[in-house]
Amino acid sequence: xxxxxxxxxLSTFVSIAAIASPGAHGPxxxxxxxxxxxxxxxxxxxxDGSVNVPKLAQRRMEIRTIKAVEAEHLLTVELNGRIAIDxxxxxxxxxxxxxxxxPAPQGLPxxxxxxxxxxxxxxxxxVSSGADRASQEAALxxxxxxxxxxxRRLARLISLDGTVPxxxxxxxxxxxxxxxGRERAIGAAVRGSVAIVASADGVIASHNVLAGQIVEPRxxxxxxxxxxxxxxxxxxTDVTLAGRIASATLPAAPDAQLTVLGGARSLRDGAxxxxxxxxxxxxxxxxxxxxxxxxxxxxxxxxxxxPAAALARNPANQTxxxxxxxxxxxxxxxxxxxxxxxxxxxxxxxxxxxNRVVVSGSSLINQIR
Numbered sequence: 001x002x003x004x005x006x007x008x009x010l011s012t013f014v015s016i017a018a019i020a021s022p023g024a025h026g027p028x029x030x031x032x033x034x035x036x037x038x039x040x041x042x043x044x045x046x047x048d049g050s051v052n053v054p055k056l057a058q059r060r061m062e063i064r065t066i067k068a069v070e071a072e073h074l075l076t077v078e079l080n081g082r083i084a085i086d087x088x089x090x091x092x093x094x095x096x097x098x099x100x101x102x103p104a105p106q107g108l109p110x111x112x113x114x115x116x117x118x119x120x121x122x123x124x125x126x127v128s129s130g131a132d133r134a135s136q137e138a139a140l141x142x143x144x145x146x147x148x149x150x151x152r153r154l155a156r157l158i159s160l161d162g163t164v165p166x167x168x169x170x171x172x173x174x175x176x177x178x179x180x181g182r183e184r185a186i187g188a189a190v191r192g193s194v195a196i197v198a199s200a201d202g203v204i205a206s207h208n209v210l211a212g213q214i215v216e217p218r219x220x221x222x223x224x225x226x227x228x229x230x231x232x233x234x235x236x237t238d239v240t241l242a243g244r245i246a247s248a249t250l251p252a253a254p255d256a257q258l259t260v261l262g263g264a265r266s267l268r269d270g271a272x273x274x275x276x277x278x279x280x281x282x283x284x285x286x287x288x289x290x291x292x293x294x295x296x297x298x299x300x301x302x303x304x305x306x307p308a309a310a311l312a313r314n315p316a317n318q319t320x321x322x323x324x325x326x327x328x329x330x331x332x333x334x335x336x337x338x339x340x341x342x343x344x345x346x347x348x349x350x351x352x353x354x355n356r357v358v359v360s361g362s363s364l365i366n367q368i369r
């Protein structure tokens with residue numbers, strides 16, 4: 001019995017020393033003396049900044065990792081851009097003259113409504129000043145009287161057929177046709193209306209008309225856009241960038257297929273416009289919307305490709321990824337990244353090959369305190 005107590009005391013001392021030796025330091029010089037109080041679930045942020053995540057919690061959080069592989073990737077640059085109407089897949093409807101808007105038989109179209117090329121969107125009744133209208137009314141009255149006289153003259157000549165030359169009858173017919181056409185044209189300008197039709201198939205992007213509204217010549221009444229094909233105009237400070245583009249993507253519409261059309265040869269606000277055509281089914285883009293264009297060049301950069309969802313931010317606001325260093329231990333590693341496309345980034349510094357990097361659930365690990 002006398003030998004048991006010293007052995008028990010020694011065992012207790014060794015176990016306490018194993019928990020944290022006085023003066024122990026982590027890789028960044030931090031003290032590891034403080035004992036970590038585990039939570040009920042086993043999730044814990046350790047003194048060195050790493051995180052302990054039990055296996056059961058990993059399955060519930062759907063933690064997934066991949067092995068880092070270094071390779072060469074095409075260099076990517078971000079450009080600011082704006083969505084515009086494709087001139088080959090949309091159109092603009094303007095007023096040909098001053099007039100008053102009248103609804104079409106099916107009513108006035110609204111923004112978001114699909115229309116077909118040639119569909120009547122509205123009717124435009126001409127308007128003019130009082131003096132011009134009086135002059136037109138007087139000219140119309142004169143033409144109506146002259147037409148009535150020409151009809152009676154033609155009827156009289158036809159009744160004398162055989163006694164008058166045929167050329168006189170033909171001349172009377174031509175005169176009546178001319179007067180009828182002039183009367184119809186002036187009558188349409190005074191009392192009629194002109195159909196305003198859609199210039200392309202697509203969706204009404206904007207409308208600026210109401211029933212009874214008076215519009216001026218060249219006023220924009222409707223803008224039509226094809227939701228499956230729009231233009232993207234991006235701006236670059238490098239005038240040679242357009243010739244080095246291999247492909248491009250839109251983070252706002254990852255499924256859109258971008259085709260580079262070329263770069264302009266004149267500066268606009270100190271930058272060169274580069275035009276792209278975006279195609280896809282019902283693109284979630286609106287005319288005038290500012291977007292970011294990820295342009296992949298033909299130049300290459302060496303690094304490790306990871307999903308953008310693998311990135312997180314540490315308390316110092318640094319970009320980090322979580323590395324699995326053990327069965328239940330994860331370490332936050334600061335990295336430098338470049339965007340590769342809408343869903344992928346390239347880690348150029350901070351990782352080495354064979355690291356197990358968390359690509360799913362990193363945001364949940366980052367929240368463990």
